Amino acid sequence: MVTAIALLGACPRMITDSGYVLSVAPAAANLFVQDSAHFSATLVDKSGAPVSAPVTWSIDNPSVASIDANGMARAIGPGTTTVRASAKGVEAHAALAVVVDSGQTLTVSPPSANLFVNGSQQLTATLKDRHGNPISAGMEWESSNSAVATVDATGLVHAQATGTATIQAKARGLVAAASITVAPQPASVVLVGAGDIASCSGVTNSGEATAKLLDGISGTVFTAGDNAYNNGSAPEYASCYGPSWGRHKSRTHPAIGNHEYNTTAASGYFGYFGSAAGAGGKAYYSYDLGAWHVIVLDSNLDMSASSPQLTWLRADLAAHPVRCTLAVWHHPRFSSGHHGSSTAVQPLWQALYDANADLIISGHDHTYERFKPQTPAGQVDMSRGIREFVVGTGGAGLYAFEHPAPNSEVKNNQTHGVIKLTLYADHYDWKFVPVAGQTFTDAGTGNCH
Numbered sequence: 016m017v018t019a020i021a022l023l024g025a026c027p028r029m030i031t032d033s034g035y036v037l038s039v040a041p042a043a044a045n046l047f048v049q050d051s052a053h054f055s056a057t058l059v060d061k062s063g064a065p066v067s068a069p070v071t072w073s074i075d076n077p078s079v080a081s082i083d084a085n086g087m088a089r090a091i092g093p094g095t096t097t098v099r100a101s102a103k104g105v106e107a108h109a110a111l112a113v114v115v116d117s118g119q120t121l122t123v124s125p126p127s128a129n130l131f132v133n134g135s136q137q138l139t140a141t142l143k144d145r146h147g148n149p150i151s152a153g154m155e156w157e158s159s160n161s162a163v164a165t166v167d168a169t170g171l172v173h174a175q176a177t178g179t180a181t182i183q184a185k186a187r188g189l190v191a192a193a194s195i196t197v198a199p200q201p202a203s204v205v206l207v208g209a210g211d212i213a214s215c216s217g218v219t220n221s222g223e224a225t226a227k228l229l230d231g232i233s234g235t236v237f238t239a240g241d242n243a244y245n246n247g248s249a250p251e252y253a254s255c256y257g258p259s260w261g262r263h264k265s266r267t268h269p270a271i272g273n274h275e276y277n278t279t280a281a282s283g284y285f286g287y288f289g290s291a292a293g294a295g296g297k298a299y300y301s302y303d304l305g306a307w308h309v310i311v312l313d314s315n316l317d318m319s320a321s322s323p324q325l326t327w328l329r330a331d332l333a334a335h336p337v338r339c340t341l342a343v344w345h346h347p348r349f350s351s352g353h354h355g356s357s358t359a360v361q362p363l364w365q366a367l368y369d370a371n372a373d374l375i376i377s378g379h380d381h382t383y384e385r386f387k388p389q390t391p392a393g394q395v396d397m398s399r400g401i402r403e404f405v406v407g408t409g410g411a412g413l414y415a416f417e418h419p420a421p422n423s424e425v426k427n428n429q430t431h432g433v434i435k436l437t438l439y440a441d442h443y444d445w446k447f448v449p450v451a452g453q454t455f456t457d458a459g460t461g462n463c464h
Contacts, residue, residue, distance in 0.1 A: 034061030035103045042181045043110040043192035045121065046080070046090035054086040054109060056100040068102045075099070079113050095190065110183055112190040118145025121189035123170075123182070125336060128193065130164070130174040131200045131306055131440045134338055138170040138193055140184035155185040164195045200440040204305035205234025207435045207448075210272065210345060210378020212409035213255040214244035221431040222410030224450040226259035228433050232448070235304055236263045237311075239378035240272025240345030243283065244411055247275030252287040259410075267291065270311050271298040272345040272378065299324050301331050306440040308335040310367075312344040314377075318362045325362055332370035338441060339463035341374035342367055347405045349393060351426055352380025355418035356393075364391040368401055371464040374443065376434070378407040381414040383434075383447055384426040385457060395422055399464055404445070406434045430455040 037058050044052045058066045074082045076096035082088045088098060090113040098109045121142050128136040142150045156166045160180035166172050172182055174197040183192045207229065213222035229236060242260070243251040252261075260267070269292055275284040285292050293300040298313040310331060316324050332340070346357045348364050357379075367375065368391050388400030407414075413428045432449040446458040 035059070035066065035105045036061075037100060037102055037105045037107040039098065039100050039107045039109045041109060041192075042194055043112075043183055043190045044088075045112045045114065045189050045191070046088070047116040048090050048092060048113060051087055051089040052111075054082070054088060054098055054100070056086065056102065056107065058102050058105075066103065070100050070102045073099045073101075074111075080111055093188065095188070110181075110190050110192065112185075112188060114188045117187075119143065119150065119187060119189065121184065121186055121191045123184050123191040123193045126193050127195070128172070128336060129196050129198065130172070131198055131338075132174050132176060133200065133441065134174045134197075136172045136174075136195070136336065138166070138172060138182060138184070140170060140186065140191060142186050142189070152186045157183050157185075159183070163197050201305045203437050203439045204307070205232065205435060205437055206237055206304060206307075206309070206341075207232050207234055207433050208237035208239065208267075208376075209406045209409035209433045210239025210270070211241045211381050211407040211411040212238060213242065213251075213259055214411050215251045215255040216245055221450055222255065222259045225409050225431055225433055226262060228448050228450060229260065229263050232433070232435060234266075234435075236260075236267040237309075237343050237376070238267065238269040238409070239343055239376055239406060240270045240314075241274045241378060241407075241411065242269060242272065242409075243287075244274060246277035246283070247272070247281060248278045248283040249286055250283075252283050256287070264288075268302060268309070268311060268343075270343045270345060271313050271315065273315055276315055297324075299327060301335070303335075303337075305438050306337065307339045307341060307438045308337045310340065310342040312342060312363055314344040314346040314357070314360050314363070318360060320362060322362075325366060328363065328366050329370075332366065332372075339438065339443070340367070340370065340372040341376065341436075342372060343376045345377060346379045347377035347403065348375070348391070349386050349389065349403055349420050349422070350377075350380045350382070350405050351384055351416045351418055351420045351423055352382045352405065352407070352428070353414040353417050354380050356420055361391050364401065368399065371399060372401055373461070373463050374436075375401055375403045377403065377405050378409070380405055381407040381411050382416065382426060382428040383408050383430065383432070383455075383457070384420075385424050385445075386420070387422040387424055388461075389422055393421060402461060404434055406447075408432050425457045427455045427457075429453075432456075 079094040163178035
């Protein structure tokens with residue numbers, strides 16, 4: 016009967032000139048005396064294709080455990096040992112700890128992480144008694160491959176070079192592990208866009224002028240909602256948004272605004288953008304862009320603590336523990352414009368703040384405004400605060416500044432344009448690009464948390 020307490024991660028891999036890569040799972044296991052656990056080995060060639068070959072199993076300390084030819088380990092006595100597998104001249108290993116049944120368990124969270132070179136990840140080890148209550152105990156941390164990733168006494172992992180490593184935590188004879196994969200730092204990527212864009216009415220519309228800016232800027236395009244005035248209908252998307260910003264539809268990740276809901280179920284929006292608008296008729300989704308995780312939300316929906324969207328948001332953030340994160344939605348938490356600041360979106364901001372997100376982009380007020388990094392309540396926080404940009408300058412008529420907001424650094428309501436974000440593995444540059452004939456701009460740089 017298998018009663019392993021922790022079967023975590025993926026094993027460190029050893030590569031020889033043959034190009035074969037052998038891995039063992041789990042990377043670490045805790046067993047009680049007389050219990051057993053199955054270890055599996057996977058062999059692939061240098062292209063990643065599976066290779067069928069006999070695997071030889073062995074164990075370093077036969078007084079602690081035995082292992083058969085199929086990788087089934089049986090715990091014999093208390094202690095620690097190493098399980099080894101070999102095939103085609105390459106070897107991989109896993110850690111095994113055996114204890115007398117005390118009912119205590121040790122886990123590491125998260126059990127795996129993907130980092131870029133020079134990135135970091137905080138690991139947390141938790142020891143519990145048989146009733147699930149946390150136990151205070153000294154924790155020892157070690158890395159199987161410090162050339163790839165190191166770990167300090169607090170469980171903070173630092174990525175050093177490309178490759179894989181297993182980080183182990185040890186306490187009271189128990190072992191738990193996390194698998195770390197380190198990739199090269201990606202090249203910078205560009206995210207460009209605005210909100211409040213194309214109008215079919217007779218009011219001022221500079222949607223074509225801002226679309227011409229996109230014509231000359233490569234990268235990924237975002238919208239911040241109210242993309243087709245006045246109602247986000249199918250004809251308005253086809254006749255007004257389509258000929259301008261629609262030229263870049265294939266590289267656009269849209270957000271929905273309040274005007275889209277003037278059409279029943281926002282059918283014009285979902286019909287125009289299709290699957291790019293979000294799955295299952297939900298206008299919230301996420302994607303990765305370079306080293307960044309980008310989250311698109313619907314600020315027209317319920318955003319309370321128990322709402323489906325907020326539940327999804329917290330789960331998405333937990334599943335993507337990257338260093339750099341930004342979010343896009345329509346209604347700004349902070350704004351000096353005609354509509355002013357929205358407290359309704361504060362739960363979204365709180366979830367992002369709790370996850371150490373970096374940037375939020377909104378529209379709704381037809382202005383450009385940049386704020387200092389802030390907490391969800393609007394306090395300046397230069398260490399963990401989120402920087403917000405209001406970029407409702409995509410083409411619709413501009414608004415007056417009617418509600419001066421604290422911590423506003425730069426604002427302009429005379430210029431249509433787009434914001435161009437250049438995203439790096441650990442920082443970002445921003446630049447407001449004005450339409451032809453205008454001169455206002457705003458540029459700077461910031462670091463990810």
